[in-house]
Amino acid sequence: MESIISTFHIDWKIIVAQAINFAIVFGVLYFLALKPLQKLMEERSERIARGVDDAKRNAALLESSEKEYQEALTKARAEAQAIFQEGKNEAETKRAEILEKTHLEVEVMIANGKKTLEDEKVKIVEEAKNEIATLAIEATKKILIADADQIEKIK
Protein backbone atom coordinates (compact mmCIF):
# COMPACT_ATOMS: atom_id res chain seq x y z
CA MET A 1 0.00 0.00 0.00
CA GLU A 2 2.82 2.34 0.98
CA SER A 3 4.61 1.64 -2.28
CA ILE A 4 1.44 2.29 -4.31
CA ILE A 5 0.93 5.60 -2.51
CA SER A 6 4.52 6.67 -3.07
CA THR A 7 4.70 5.44 -6.67
CA PHE A 8 1.49 7.17 -7.74
CA HIS A 9 1.99 10.14 -5.38
CA ILE A 10 -1.48 9.64 -3.92
CA ASP A 11 -2.17 12.75 -1.87
CA TRP A 12 -5.44 13.15 0.04
CA LYS A 13 -5.18 16.93 -0.33
CA ILE A 14 -5.17 16.63 -4.12
CA ILE A 15 -7.98 14.07 -3.93
CA VAL A 16 -10.07 16.55 -1.92
CA ALA A 17 -9.17 19.36 -4.32
CA GLN A 18 -10.22 17.27 -7.32
CA ALA A 19 -13.40 16.23 -5.53
CA ILE A 20 -14.15 19.92 -4.97
CA ASN A 21 -13.43 20.57 -8.67
CA PHE A 22 -15.92 17.91 -9.62
CA ALA A 23 -18.45 19.19 -7.09
CA ILE A 24 -18.18 22.64 -8.70
CA VAL A 25 -18.73 21.11 -12.14
CA PHE A 26 -21.73 19.16 -10.86
CA GLY A 27 -23.23 22.21 -9.13
CA VAL A 28 -22.71 24.53 -12.06
CA LEU A 29 -23.99 22.01 -14.58
CA TYR A 30 -26.96 21.03 -12.46
CA PHE A 31 -28.16 24.48 -11.45
CA LEU A 32 -27.19 26.48 -14.54
CA ALA A 33 -27.75 24.03 -17.35
CA LEU A 34 -29.44 20.72 -16.59
CA LYS A 35 -32.21 21.82 -14.24
CA PRO A 36 -33.41 24.81 -16.32
CA LEU A 37 -32.99 22.89 -19.56
CA GLN A 38 -34.89 19.86 -18.27
CA LYS A 39 -37.60 22.12 -16.87
CA LEU A 40 -37.87 23.93 -20.19
CA MET A 41 -38.00 20.64 -22.10
CA GLU A 42 -40.62 19.21 -19.75
CA GLU A 43 -42.74 22.35 -20.07
CA ARG A 44 -42.38 22.22 -23.83
CA SER A 45 -43.27 18.53 -23.88
CA GLU A 46 -46.33 19.23 -21.73
CA ARG A 47 -47.30 22.11 -24.00
CA ILE A 48 -46.83 19.96 -27.08
CA ALA A 49 -48.84 17.14 -25.48
CA ARG A 50 -51.52 19.65 -24.53
CA GLY A 51 -51.40 21.08 -28.05
CA VAL A 52 -51.76 17.62 -29.56
CA ASP A 53 -54.68 16.89 -27.23
CA ASP A 54 -56.25 20.24 -28.11
CA ALA A 55 -55.72 19.56 -31.79
CA LYS A 56 -57.34 16.12 -31.43
CA ARG A 57 -60.22 17.64 -29.48
CA ASN A 58 -60.54 20.43 -32.03
CA ALA A 59 -60.49 17.92 -34.86
CA ALA A 60 -63.24 15.92 -33.15
CA LEU A 61 -65.13 19.13 -32.48
CA LEU A 62 -64.67 20.21 -36.06
CA GLU A 63 -65.85 16.82 -37.27
CA SER A 64 -68.93 16.92 -35.07
CA SER A 65 -69.54 20.55 -36.05
CA GLU A 66 -69.18 19.60 -39.69
CA LYS A 67 -71.63 16.77 -39.15
CA GLU A 68 -74.03 19.06 -37.31
CA TYR A 69 -73.60 21.67 -40.02
CA GLN A 70 -74.30 19.11 -42.72
CA GLU A 71 -77.31 17.83 -40.80
CA ALA A 72 -78.57 21.38 -40.24
CA LEU A 73 -77.93 22.16 -43.88
CA THR A 74 -79.79 19.07 -45.02
CA LYS A 75 -82.61 19.85 -42.62
CA ALA A 76 -82.69 23.49 -43.75
CA ARG A 77 -82.69 22.39 -47.35
CA ALA A 78 -85.53 19.99 -46.68
CA GLU A 79 -87.41 22.67 -44.78
CA ALA A 80 -86.71 25.21 -47.50
CA GLN A 81 -87.87 22.69 -50.07
CA ALA A 82 -91.00 22.05 -48.05
CA ILE A 83 -91.62 25.77 -47.57
CA PHE A 84 -90.95 26.35 -51.24
CA GLN A 85 -93.28 23.54 -52.20
CA GLU A 86 -95.90 24.86 -49.82
CA GLY A 87 -95.43 28.34 -51.17
CA LYS A 88 -95.62 27.03 -54.66
CA ASN A 89 -98.78 25.13 -53.88
CA GLU A 90 -100.27 28.13 -52.17
CA ALA A 91 -99.26 30.29 -55.09
CA GLU A 92 -100.81 27.79 -57.46
CA THR A 93 -104.00 27.80 -55.44
CA LYS A 94 -103.97 31.59 -55.24
CA ARG A 95 -103.26 31.82 -58.92
CA ALA A 96 -106.10 29.45 -59.69
CA GLU A 97 -108.35 31.38 -57.33
CA ILE A 98 -107.34 34.70 -58.83
CA LEU A 99 -107.74 33.31 -62.31
CA GLU A 100 -111.15 31.95 -61.40
CA LYS A 101 -112.12 35.22 -59.84
CA THR A 102 -110.78 37.14 -62.80
CA HIS A 103 -112.65 34.89 -65.15
CA LEU A 104 -115.79 35.46 -63.21
CA GLU A 105 -115.20 39.17 -63.06
CA VAL A 106 -114.45 39.24 -66.77
CA GLU A 107 -117.56 37.23 -67.45
CA VAL A 108 -119.57 39.58 -65.26
CA MET A 109 -117.99 42.53 -66.99
CA ILE A 110 -118.71 41.02 -70.39
CA ALA A 111 -122.24 40.25 -69.33
CA ASN A 112 -122.62 43.75 -67.96
CA GLY A 113 -121.13 45.16 -71.15
CA LYS A 114 -123.44 43.06 -73.26
CA LYS A 115 -126.40 44.14 -71.18
CA THR A 116 -125.37 47.78 -71.36
CA LEU A 117 -124.85 47.39 -75.05
CA GLU A 118 -128.26 45.75 -75.38
CA ASP A 119 -129.85 48.48 -73.30
CA GLU A 120 -128.11 51.14 -75.31
CA LYS A 121 -129.24 49.44 -78.50
CA VAL A 122 -132.81 49.27 -77.28
CA LYS A 123 -132.59 52.82 -76.13
CA ILE A 124 -131.17 53.97 -79.47
CA VAL A 125 -133.80 52.00 -81.36
CA GLU A 126 -136.47 53.51 -79.09
CA GLU A 127 -135.07 56.93 -79.57
CA ALA A 128 -134.80 56.31 -83.30
CA LYS A 129 -138.38 55.12 -83.30
CA ASN A 130 -139.43 58.19 -81.39
CA GLU A 131 -137.51 60.36 -83.76
CA ILE A 132 -138.99 58.64 -86.75
CA ALA A 133 -142.44 58.93 -85.24
CA THR A 134 -141.87 62.57 -84.45
CA LEU A 135 -140.55 63.14 -87.92
CA ALA A 136 -143.48 61.26 -89.39
CA ILE A 137 -145.93 63.30 -87.34
CA GLU A 138 -144.20 66.50 -88.30
CA ALA A 139 -144.13 65.47 -91.90
CA THR A 140 -147.74 64.48 -91.77
CA LYS A 141 -148.51 67.70 -90.02
CA LYS A 142 -146.69 69.69 -92.64
CA ILE A 143 -148.38 67.75 -95.41
CA LEU A 144 -151.71 68.27 -93.81
CA ILE A 145 -151.08 71.98 -93.36
CA ALA A 146 -149.94 72.22 -96.94
CA ASP A 147 -152.93 70.35 -98.07
CA ALA A 148 -155.17 72.53 -95.99
CA ASP A 149 -153.60 75.63 -97.51
CA GLN A 150 -154.11 74.30 -100.98
CA ILE A 151 -157.68 73.45 -100.26
CA GLU A 152 -158.21 76.93 -98.98
CA LYS A 153 -156.55 78.35 -101.98
CA ILE A 154 -158.65 76.22 -104.21
CA LYS A 155 -161.66 77.33 -102.38
Add this chain to the structure above:
Amino acid sequence: MAKPTDQNDIHERGEVIAPETSGELTHELTLYAEPVAHVGNFPITNAMVTSFAAVIIIALIAVVLRMRLREIPRGIQNFFEAMLEGALNLCDQVTNNRRISLKVFPLALSVFLFILVNNWLGLLPLGGIGVIENGDHGPAFVPFLRSGTADINTTIALAIMAVVAANIFGILSIGIWKTFNKYVNVKALGGIFVRLQKDPTVLVVAPVTFFVGLLELIGEFAKVASLSFRLFGNIFAGEVLLLAMSAIFAYALPIPFIFLEIFVGLIQALIFSILVLVYFTIAASDHDEHENHEDKKTIHV
Protein backbone atom coordinates in the same frame (compact mmCIF):
# COMPACT_ATOMS: atom_id res chain seq x y z
CA MET B 1 7.96 22.68 -28.79
CA ALA B 2 10.31 20.04 -27.51
CA LYS B 3 12.03 18.02 -30.17
CA PRO B 4 12.03 14.41 -29.03
CA THR B 5 14.73 12.00 -30.10
CA ASP B 6 14.75 8.24 -30.41
CA GLN B 7 16.82 7.98 -27.25
CA ASN B 8 13.79 7.55 -25.01
CA ASP B 9 14.21 5.55 -21.91
CA ILE B 10 11.65 3.75 -19.77
CA HIS B 11 12.93 3.65 -16.23
CA GLU B 12 12.17 1.31 -13.39
CA ARG B 13 9.59 3.69 -11.89
CA GLY B 14 7.66 3.86 -15.13
CA GLU B 15 9.02 7.20 -16.24
CA VAL B 16 9.27 7.75 -19.97
CA ILE B 17 12.05 10.20 -20.69
CA ALA B 18 12.34 12.13 -23.92
CA PRO B 19 15.57 14.14 -23.84
CA GLU B 20 14.94 17.74 -24.90
CA THR B 21 18.52 18.49 -25.83
CA SER B 22 21.71 16.57 -25.77
CA GLY B 23 21.01 14.90 -22.44
CA GLU B 24 20.70 18.06 -20.34
CA LEU B 25 17.02 19.03 -20.36
CA THR B 26 14.65 16.09 -20.20
CA HIS B 27 10.89 15.72 -20.60
CA GLU B 28 9.86 13.07 -18.14
CA LEU B 29 6.40 11.60 -18.36
CA THR B 30 5.91 10.42 -14.80
CA LEU B 31 3.22 8.18 -13.33
CA TYR B 32 2.23 11.06 -11.11
CA ALA B 33 1.25 14.63 -11.88
CA GLU B 34 4.10 17.08 -11.38
CA PRO B 35 3.73 20.24 -9.33
CA VAL B 36 4.01 23.45 -11.32
CA ALA B 37 3.37 25.78 -8.38
CA HIS B 38 2.76 25.72 -4.63
CA VAL B 39 0.21 27.50 -2.45
CA GLY B 40 1.76 27.14 0.97
CA ASN B 41 2.23 23.40 1.41
CA PHE B 42 -0.37 22.59 -1.18
CA PRO B 43 1.11 21.53 -4.52
CA ILE B 44 -0.66 22.73 -7.68
CA THR B 45 0.02 19.92 -10.13
CA ASN B 46 -0.25 20.16 -13.89
CA ALA B 47 -3.20 17.71 -13.75
CA MET B 48 -4.93 20.12 -11.37
CA VAL B 49 -4.28 23.03 -13.75
CA THR B 50 -6.00 20.98 -16.47
CA SER B 51 -8.86 20.19 -14.10
CA PHE B 52 -9.25 23.89 -13.26
CA ALA B 53 -9.35 24.61 -17.00
CA ALA B 54 -11.95 21.87 -17.42
CA VAL B 55 -14.07 23.37 -14.63
CA ILE B 56 -13.83 26.82 -16.22
CA ILE B 57 -14.70 25.50 -19.70
CA ILE B 58 -17.70 23.52 -18.43
CA ALA B 59 -18.86 26.45 -16.29
CA LEU B 60 -18.58 28.81 -19.29
CA ILE B 61 -20.57 26.42 -21.46
CA ALA B 62 -23.21 26.13 -18.71
CA VAL B 63 -23.42 29.92 -18.31
CA VAL B 64 -23.68 30.49 -22.08
CA LEU B 65 -26.33 27.80 -22.30
CA ARG B 66 -28.28 29.32 -19.39
CA MET B 67 -28.15 32.76 -20.99
CA ARG B 68 -29.32 31.47 -24.36
CA LEU B 69 -32.15 29.28 -23.12
CA ARG B 70 -35.16 29.99 -25.30
CA GLU B 71 -38.56 28.44 -25.73
CA ILE B 72 -37.70 27.74 -29.35
CA PRO B 73 -34.20 26.22 -29.25
CA ARG B 74 -31.39 27.46 -31.49
CA GLY B 75 -27.69 26.71 -31.91
CA ILE B 76 -25.99 25.46 -28.76
CA GLN B 77 -29.34 24.79 -27.06
CA ASN B 78 -30.35 22.48 -29.93
CA PHE B 79 -27.12 20.53 -29.51
CA PHE B 80 -27.51 20.21 -25.73
CA GLU B 81 -31.17 19.25 -25.94
CA ALA B 82 -30.36 16.51 -28.45
CA MET B 83 -27.46 15.36 -26.25
CA LEU B 84 -29.67 15.41 -23.15
CA GLU B 85 -32.37 13.34 -24.82
CA GLY B 86 -29.86 10.83 -26.15
CA ALA B 87 -28.06 10.56 -22.82
CA LEU B 88 -31.31 10.13 -20.92
CA ASN B 89 -32.39 7.35 -23.28
CA LEU B 90 -29.00 5.68 -22.77
CA CYS B 91 -29.53 5.99 -18.99
CA ASP B 92 -32.92 4.33 -19.36
CA GLN B 93 -31.30 1.41 -21.15
CA VAL B 94 -28.93 0.94 -18.21
CA THR B 95 -31.33 1.54 -15.32
CA ASN B 96 -34.55 0.23 -16.94
CA ASN B 97 -36.28 2.75 -14.72
CA ARG B 98 -37.05 6.33 -15.75
CA ARG B 99 -37.35 7.47 -12.12
CA ILE B 100 -33.82 6.30 -11.26
CA SER B 101 -32.52 7.67 -14.58
CA LEU B 102 -33.86 11.13 -13.84
CA LYS B 103 -32.27 11.11 -10.38
CA VAL B 104 -28.84 9.79 -11.38
CA PHE B 105 -28.62 11.45 -14.76
CA PRO B 106 -27.23 14.85 -13.59
CA LEU B 107 -24.38 13.16 -11.73
CA ALA B 108 -23.61 10.73 -14.56
CA LEU B 109 -23.60 13.55 -17.12
CA SER B 110 -21.37 15.70 -14.91
CA VAL B 111 -18.94 12.79 -14.51
CA PHE B 112 -18.98 12.21 -18.25
CA LEU B 113 -18.33 15.86 -19.16
CA PHE B 114 -15.70 16.36 -16.47
CA ILE B 115 -13.75 13.28 -17.56
CA LEU B 116 -14.23 14.00 -21.27
CA VAL B 117 -12.99 17.59 -21.07
CA ASN B 118 -10.07 16.51 -18.87
CA ASN B 119 -9.15 13.72 -21.29
CA TRP B 120 -9.28 15.96 -24.33
CA LEU B 121 -7.47 18.89 -22.70
CA GLY B 122 -4.51 16.58 -22.18
CA LEU B 123 -4.35 16.04 -25.92
CA LEU B 124 -4.03 19.74 -26.76
CA PRO B 125 -0.71 20.42 -28.48
CA LEU B 126 0.40 22.81 -25.74
CA GLY B 127 3.06 20.52 -24.34
CA GLY B 128 5.71 23.13 -25.00
CA ILE B 129 4.26 25.49 -22.39
CA GLY B 130 5.51 24.70 -18.92
CA VAL B 131 8.28 25.16 -16.40
CA ILE B 132 11.74 23.70 -15.99
CA GLU B 133 12.26 21.99 -12.65
CA ASN B 134 14.94 19.83 -11.14
CA GLY B 135 13.89 16.25 -11.74
CA ASP B 136 15.43 12.90 -10.83
CA HIS B 137 17.64 13.07 -13.91
CA GLY B 138 18.65 16.73 -13.78
CA PRO B 139 16.68 19.71 -15.12
CA ALA B 140 13.36 18.50 -16.42
CA PHE B 141 10.67 20.16 -18.46
CA VAL B 142 7.25 20.03 -16.74
CA PRO B 143 4.31 20.96 -19.02
CA PHE B 144 1.46 22.97 -17.56
CA LEU B 145 -1.15 20.71 -19.12
CA ARG B 146 -1.44 17.07 -18.24
CA SER B 147 -4.74 15.32 -18.63
CA GLY B 148 -6.53 15.57 -15.29
CA THR B 149 -7.45 11.92 -15.50
CA ALA B 150 -3.82 10.95 -16.11
CA ASP B 151 -3.38 11.63 -12.38
CA ILE B 152 -4.55 8.84 -10.09
CA ASN B 153 -5.66 11.39 -7.47
CA THR B 154 -8.34 12.72 -9.83
CA THR B 155 -9.65 9.28 -10.74
CA ILE B 156 -9.61 8.16 -7.10
CA ALA B 157 -11.56 11.27 -6.12
CA LEU B 158 -14.16 10.57 -8.82
CA ALA B 159 -14.37 6.87 -7.96
CA ILE B 160 -14.77 7.47 -4.21
CA MET B 161 -17.44 10.10 -4.87
CA ALA B 162 -19.28 7.76 -7.22
CA VAL B 163 -19.23 4.75 -4.87
CA VAL B 164 -20.14 6.78 -1.78
CA ALA B 165 -22.90 8.60 -3.67
CA ALA B 166 -24.23 5.26 -4.97
CA ASN B 167 -24.47 3.90 -1.42
CA ILE B 168 -26.15 7.08 -0.16
CA PHE B 169 -28.57 6.77 -3.07
CA GLY B 170 -29.17 3.14 -2.07
CA ILE B 171 -29.93 4.14 1.52
CA LEU B 172 -32.34 6.83 0.31
CA SER B 173 -34.00 4.41 -2.13
CA ILE B 174 -34.38 1.17 -0.16
CA GLY B 175 -33.56 2.24 3.37
CA ILE B 176 -30.53 1.97 5.65
CA TRP B 177 -31.45 -1.50 7.01
CA LYS B 178 -31.67 -3.16 3.61
CA THR B 179 -28.47 -1.44 2.44
CA PHE B 180 -26.69 -2.56 5.61
CA ASN B 181 -27.95 -6.13 5.07
CA LYS B 182 -26.44 -6.15 1.60
CA TYR B 183 -22.99 -6.01 3.19
CA VAL B 184 -23.51 -7.47 6.67
CA ASN B 185 -26.34 -9.89 6.11
CA VAL B 186 -27.67 -10.18 9.64
CA LYS B 187 -31.05 -11.05 8.24
CA ALA B 188 -29.67 -14.19 6.58
CA LEU B 189 -28.08 -15.35 9.84
CA GLY B 190 -31.30 -14.61 11.71
CA GLY B 191 -33.17 -16.68 9.14
CA ILE B 192 -31.40 -19.80 10.43
CA PHE B 193 -33.51 -19.79 13.59
CA VAL B 194 -36.72 -18.94 11.77
CA ARG B 195 -36.50 -21.33 8.81
CA LEU B 196 -34.43 -24.21 10.25
CA GLN B 197 -37.37 -26.54 10.83
CA LYS B 198 -38.98 -25.80 7.52
CA ASP B 199 -35.80 -25.85 5.44
CA PRO B 200 -32.66 -27.43 6.98
CA THR B 201 -30.51 -26.30 4.00
CA VAL B 202 -30.64 -22.81 5.49
CA LEU B 203 -27.81 -23.96 7.75
CA VAL B 204 -25.53 -23.95 4.70
CA VAL B 205 -27.17 -21.20 2.66
CA ALA B 206 -27.32 -18.54 5.38
CA PRO B 207 -23.55 -18.48 6.20
CA VAL B 208 -22.77 -18.45 2.48
CA THR B 209 -25.17 -15.53 2.01
CA PHE B 210 -23.54 -13.75 4.93
CA PHE B 211 -20.11 -14.32 3.41
CA VAL B 212 -21.34 -13.07 0.01
CA GLY B 213 -22.42 -9.89 1.79
CA LEU B 214 -18.92 -9.42 3.13
CA LEU B 215 -17.57 -9.98 -0.38
CA GLU B 216 -19.93 -7.24 -1.55
CA LEU B 217 -18.40 -4.93 1.04
CA ILE B 218 -14.92 -5.73 -0.26
CA GLY B 219 -16.35 -5.28 -3.75
CA GLU B 220 -17.16 -1.65 -2.93
CA PHE B 221 -13.45 -0.99 -2.39
CA ALA B 222 -12.67 -2.98 -5.51
CA LYS B 223 -15.08 -0.72 -7.39
CA VAL B 224 -13.06 2.34 -6.32
CA ALA B 225 -9.83 0.65 -7.38
CA SER B 226 -11.16 -0.63 -10.70
CA LEU B 227 -12.85 2.66 -11.64
CA SER B 228 -9.84 4.78 -10.78
CA PHE B 229 -7.10 2.55 -12.18
CA ARG B 230 -8.98 1.75 -15.41
CA LEU B 231 -9.44 5.41 -16.27
CA PHE B 232 -5.99 6.45 -15.12
CA GLY B 233 -4.33 3.50 -16.93
CA ASN B 234 -6.06 4.18 -20.23
CA ILE B 235 -5.40 7.90 -20.30
CA PHE B 236 -1.85 7.66 -19.02
CA ALA B 237 -1.12 4.90 -21.55
CA GLY B 238 -2.44 7.22 -24.26
CA GLU B 239 -0.05 9.96 -23.19
CA VAL B 240 2.86 7.51 -23.14
CA LEU B 241 1.84 6.28 -26.57
CA LEU B 242 1.76 9.81 -27.97
CA LEU B 243 5.15 10.61 -26.45
CA ALA B 244 6.61 7.40 -27.84
CA MET B 245 5.22 8.15 -31.31
CA SER B 246 6.61 11.69 -31.13
CA ALA B 247 9.99 10.22 -30.27
CA ILE B 248 9.88 7.85 -33.26
CA PHE B 249 8.80 10.45 -35.83
CA ALA B 250 7.88 13.84 -34.46
CA TYR B 251 4.79 15.78 -35.61
CA ALA B 252 3.52 13.37 -38.31
CA LEU B 253 3.37 9.97 -36.63
CA PRO B 254 1.42 11.05 -33.50
CA ILE B 255 -1.45 12.55 -35.57
CA PRO B 256 -3.40 9.30 -36.15
CA PHE B 257 -2.76 8.35 -32.52
CA ILE B 258 -4.14 11.72 -31.39
CA PHE B 259 -7.39 10.82 -33.17
CA LEU B 260 -7.26 7.42 -31.48
CA GLU B 261 -6.79 9.12 -28.11
CA ILE B 262 -9.70 11.47 -28.80
CA PHE B 263 -11.81 8.35 -29.29
CA VAL B 264 -10.30 6.63 -26.24
CA GLY B 265 -11.02 9.74 -24.14
CA LEU B 266 -14.67 9.65 -25.22
CA ILE B 267 -15.01 5.91 -24.64
CA GLN B 268 -13.39 6.06 -21.21
CA ALA B 269 -15.64 8.93 -20.12
CA LEU B 270 -18.63 6.94 -21.33
CA ILE B 271 -17.50 3.75 -19.57
CA PHE B 272 -16.95 5.57 -16.28
CA SER B 273 -20.32 7.29 -16.37
CA ILE B 274 -22.17 4.12 -17.40
CA LEU B 275 -20.51 2.22 -14.57
CA VAL B 276 -21.60 4.97 -12.18
CA LEU B 277 -25.14 4.46 -13.46
CA VAL B 278 -24.85 0.71 -12.98
CA TYR B 279 -23.61 1.15 -9.39
CA PHE B 280 -26.48 3.51 -8.62
CA THR B 281 -28.99 1.10 -10.14
CA ILE B 282 -27.60 -1.84 -8.16
CA ALA B 283 -27.61 0.25 -4.99
CA ALA B 284 -31.27 1.17 -5.52
CA SER B 285 -32.35 -2.42 -6.20
CA ASP B 286 -33.83 -4.45 -3.38
CA HIS B 287 -32.35 -7.97 -3.20
CA ASP B 288 -35.18 -9.27 -1.03
CA GLU B 289 -37.85 -8.16 -3.47
CA HIS B 290 -35.92 -9.78 -6.27
CA GLU B 291 -35.54 -13.02 -4.30
CA ASN B 292 -39.23 -13.00 -3.33
CA HIS B 293 -40.14 -12.42 -6.93
CA GLU B 294 -37.94 -15.35 -7.98
CA ASP B 295 -39.53 -17.55 -5.28
CA LYS B 296 -43.02 -16.65 -6.50
CA LYS B 297 -41.99 -17.43 -10.05
CA THR B 298 -40.64 -20.81 -8.98
CA ILE B 299 -43.81 -21.64 -7.05
CA HIS B 300 -45.88 -20.56 -10.01
CA VAL B 301 -43.86 -22.84 -12.33
